[in-house]
Amino acid sequence: METRKLLFEENEDTRLDVFLKQYFKDKSRSHIQKLIEEKLVTVNGKIKKSNYKLKFNDEVSVILKEPVSLNIEPEEIPLDVLYEDRDVIVVNKPQGMVVHPAAGIKTGTLVNALLSYCSDLSGINGVTRPGIVHRIDKDTSGILVVAKNDNSHNKLAEQLKDHSMTREYIALVEGVLKEEKGTIDKPIARHPKDKIKMAVVLNGKRAVTHYSVIERFKNNTLVKCVLETGRTHQIRVHMAYIGHPLVGDPVYGYKKQRFKLEGQLLHARKLGFIHPSTGKYIEFETEIPEYFKRIINILKKENN
Known part of the structure; x- marks a missing residue:
């Protein structure tokens, strides 16, 4: 375990996490914020949050843990x-x-x-x-x-x-959505009573999901969801919040499920980003899996 002591010598106030990111250039911002959340960072001997504004001559101490030695074995598992x-x-x-x-x-x-x-x-x-x-x-x-x-x-x-990375999902939800599209802008945090679940919580982190209808069935709707933010279980929580949980979702979905599924019908269909070396935007897209298609085909037949 190592402790780094840093002196803030700028004239203008700077956020604690921004200052640390400037110093630890090899660490991601999320890693810096995790150090702060785990109370491994102090300012003048006191615990502060990421948004604390440093002032001239503040002393910042950072405890850097040694990497945990875990034996994670390589496995020959097929990759697509x-x-x-x-x-x-x-x-x-x-x-x-x-x-x-x-x-x-x-x-x-x-x-x-x-x-x-x-x-x-x-x-x-x-x-x-x-x-x-x-x-x-x-x-x-x-x-x-x-x-x-x-x-x-x-x-x-x-x-x-x-939020510049493109992340588009396909989901099958319970019920029939009336509107063609919408945006859910509701904060998400750990459920106050059930620690396994996430929930829309007033003081949670901002979470934004844009959705639009692809196809309606008798009792379900196929939707496209585009993430503006990326909170844990975001689409699952947001769709359940508006009364349309995902089909097959064992945590946020209906207790009585019509189809025997291994989990929610949610597929990350499209991903696009600026390539870190070339600076060019690249995008990838895949079809929904066969088990997902099977349920859609059943619902299509029922529509006829």
């Missing part, structure tokens, strides 16, 4: 690689695969597969999440971009932060 170069890998994750190891989960993850497939992955998020810039839920299928080096990781993380 859509694109790869020296900076990034774009993969189509199947339903049922966890993105990275966590408590009680050390095998069968996307990270285990990536470690077998590729020896070069960014180390910004530590030994359990090499290369992982963003996540999608275990039972959500679709496109993810993985960083092969720290420079790529930082540039992709900044695009997530400033």
Whole structure:
């Protein structure tokens, strides 16, 4: 464990997280904010939040933990690689695969597969999440971009932060939406009573989902959802909030499900970003999985 002591010598007030990002150029902003949230950063000996405005001669202390030594083994798990170069890998994750190891989960993850497939992955998020810039839920299928080096990781993380990355999902929801499109701008945080769930909470982090109707069925609606922000379970929470939970969702959906599914019908169909080296915008798109198509075909037949 190492402690860095920094002296703020600027004349203009600066946010704590911005100052630390300027100093630790090899770390992402989310990593900096995590250090602050874990109370590993003090200003003049006191715990402060990310938005604290530093003043001339403030002393900032940062405790840097040693990387946790965990034995995450490479596994030869098939990967659907859509694109790869020296900076990034774009993969189509199947339903049922966890993105990275966590408590009680050390095998069968996307990270285990990536470690077998590729020896070069960014180390910004530590030994359990090499290369992982963003996540999608275990039972959500679709496109993810993985960083092969720290420079790529930082540039992709900044695009997530400033909402410039294109992230489009296809979802099947319960009920028939009346309006053709809409925007849900409601803050999300951990559920105050059920820690497994997220919820719309007054003092939560801002979350914005844009949705539009693709097709209506007798009792369901196929929708396109575009993320402006990327909170945990965002689409699942927002659609449930407006009374249209996702079909198959075991957490936010109906208790009585018509179809026997392994999880929610949600697919990350499109992902676009500025390439970290070329500076050019690139975009990838995939079809919904077969199990998703099967349910849509059943509903189409019922419409006729």
